Amino acid sequence: MSNHDSNLPEVTENDLFPNPGVPAHTPRPTDVDPKAEKRAERQVAMFFVASLVFAVLFIVSYFKLSVGDDWDTWLGFGASTVALGVTMGLALMCIGIGVIQWSRKLMTDVEVVDYRHAVASPEEDRAVAIAELEKGLAEAGIARRPLVRNTLLAALGGAGAMALVSFRDLGPSPWDVDDADKGEGLRHTLWKKGERIARDVVGTPILASELEIGDLVNAQPFSLLEVDEKTGQHKMHGGEVQVAKSKASLILLRMHPDDIKPGEGRENWDVNGIVAYSKICTHVGCPISLNERTTHHLLCPCHQSTFDLADSGKVVFGPAHRALPQLPIAVDAEGYLIAQSDFTEPVGPSYWEREKK
Template sequence: MSHNDDNLPAEVQPDPIADPGLHPHTWRPTDVDERKAKRAERQVATLFGLSVVCAILFVVAYFTLQIGDNFDTFLGFGASTVALGVTLGGALLLIGVGIIQWARKLMADQELVEYRHPAASTEEDREAAVAALNLGVAESGIGRRPLVRNSLLGAVAALGLPAVVLLRDLGPTPSQTVDEENGGGLEHTLWKKGMRVVRDVVGTPIKVSDLEVGDLVNCQPAAIFEVDEQGHHVIEGVELQVAKSKASVIMLRMEPDDIIPGRGRENWSVEGIVAYSKICTHVGCPISLNERTTHHLLCPCHQSTFDMADSARVIFGPAARPLPQLPLAVDSEGYLVAQRDFTEPVGASYWERDS
């Protein structure tokens, strides 16, 4: 119910509710004693400085504490995990506590009463809002207290150190060729000249005579299944999973006359057998849905469709590039082998990948 009297001008309208008034204002110690204000300022700057120290300790812990098979421990937990969590949490916590102390002890301490205004602001209200914002900046003391301002900026800037360091865990950049011999980096896989193509899971090599027209086989490089003298796999654990995900291929046999070889790929197939990366070039989903009569390969994630008879050209869907093709040959025992590694990176497209 409105208590406004429509017959009265706006400037003399009665208040919608009685003014309860405000309690007498109690000044803070930092409002009346400049020495205490300076001490509070140093306290806030100290908190921001300790945040910087925590950010630096995060970087030190990242590079010095051991992880993996022989990792350092602390109270039964991984020392690296504990140290990284404590230091990064401390850096963020100290900035938060410093800002709270700044607001409680150094920013302007005023109590205001303001009636709720209509949702649609007038031009005057907007100007008043800008003026209030500028006043808030002035009352925060950020311009008058360079020690607090500069220490805060330093603490926030130091938080970039953990972020930059953690980017290292994303793996090698596309241009890096880490451990090229063993398929390191994004531009290399385990495939190399003369390596046999074997069936996935079972690891048996494949001859041309093993495949009939229309057969589609999921394959891996033979190196995935290699064992040492003690019978242990040469590649194990996470390294094995990464190697398999990059080197996985789909091999299809079709009539040789159906193949339209790309330029320079005239000898990449063997008696109608072609091999392409199993990883979609859109977002990296595994592909295995084959339409036998058309040689079209469908990605189940977003329906990108590739023509296996025409260098895996994209004929439908969001994929921007054909599937990388693995050049095939036959070794002296009649088994299918790779001529070389893929000539382009496998998997989802990225900005540094050559077109």
């Protein structure tokens, strides 16, 4: 003690707080009665099994209940929403209750004291920590209670399955779907063999003879804008139209046939100098329509990616790395432009199964 501390009063044992001590451990019924222990173990397992059942019901509800059905109302909410929310909530709640009951009735409840130590622990302390961890696992009974362990793992697997199923709603499936004619999934659009090409917004089919050299036309599949003669309403409507339009949007450009440099296998993809390409930039998906008439270059206004429509839509400038997908077109018996097929590659931003061109 330094000189300036010499006047401080001396601290005695009477000035310290008394050690409250640790109360004597009171055994629980499960600690002394094997029947009570087994009963508690079955109760915990029951909650984990119930969680798995609710997880299965969640998955069934996800695939069986469709949002928007006529009967899809319950207390002002959709039946699908209610079913998914209730089953997921109960599945997670049962896991929580099971773990709480496990810790209260089956895990060791003896109090221990662990003093803090320096941040940098010596190897001896690390070995002790590992030993304590192994001791804790042993006291938790995870190894000697296979019923609890296995049902817990099943319940956690069910919870993980719910999460995986829910990821399906993040966007359309990248894989092929049963009804490709509706343009479902990421691989398909509404374009198919014989589909007429229509002007965007107005929905009128396009005669090849109407287009002059230099004309640029925004187009859509005719079926997207088709009107039902009986009702006078479009056959497709709402979100269905927006999703289909976001993938099927098209750019038509007429140039002199001699200016076209057809790629391998694309010799018959144009109609007397009329070419068709996806309107969706392969960089981040912006709609593009800025045309340089003398060069046949199409410029994306977002990040200035530039594509050569006379040379298979190849990138000539900017951050895009892949050419614009080209739609093979032809004319029908009446002279209207039609698609020969769907796009031969997915449209839009970079895609994991597209080849760089």
